Amino acid sequence: MRDGARWARIILAVGLGVLGTASMVVQPLGYLADGGSLSAALSRAGALDLVFGASRAVHVGAVLAAVALMFRPAANAYFRERP
Numbered sequence: 001m002r003d004g005a006r007w008a009r010i011i012l013a014v015g016l017g018v019l020g021t022a023s024m025v026v027q028p029l030g031y032l033a034d035g036g037s038l039s040a041a042l043s044r045a046g047a048l049d050l051v052f053g054a055s056r057a058v059h060v061g062a063v064l065a066a067v068a069l070m071f072r073p074a075a076n077a078y079f080r081e082r083p
Contacts, residue, residue: 001070004079009070017067024060 001008032038045053069075 004081006079009075009079013067013070016063020063021060024056024063028056 001012031041042050
C-alpha cells in the first residue's frame with residue numbers, strides 16, 4: 001500500500017476491515033446473542049479481563065479508523081498519482 005498499489009488497499013480493507021474486525025467481535029457478540037448480560041460479565045471480570053476487553057475495543061476502533069482513512073480524498077489522490 002505504501003507504494004500506491006490499488007490492489008493492496010483493497011486487500012487490506014477486506015482483510016483488516018472485514019475479517020480482522022469479525023475475528024475480534026464474534027466471540028463477544030456470540031456471548032450476548034446466547035443471552036449473556038454485559039453487566040453480569042463486567043461484574044465477574046477481573047483486572048486482566050478488563051484490560052483485555054479494553055485493548056480489544058481500542059484495536060477494533062483503530063482498525064475501523066485505518067480502513068476509513070484509506071479511502072479519504074487525500075488517500076484517493078495518492079493512489080491515483082501512482083502507476
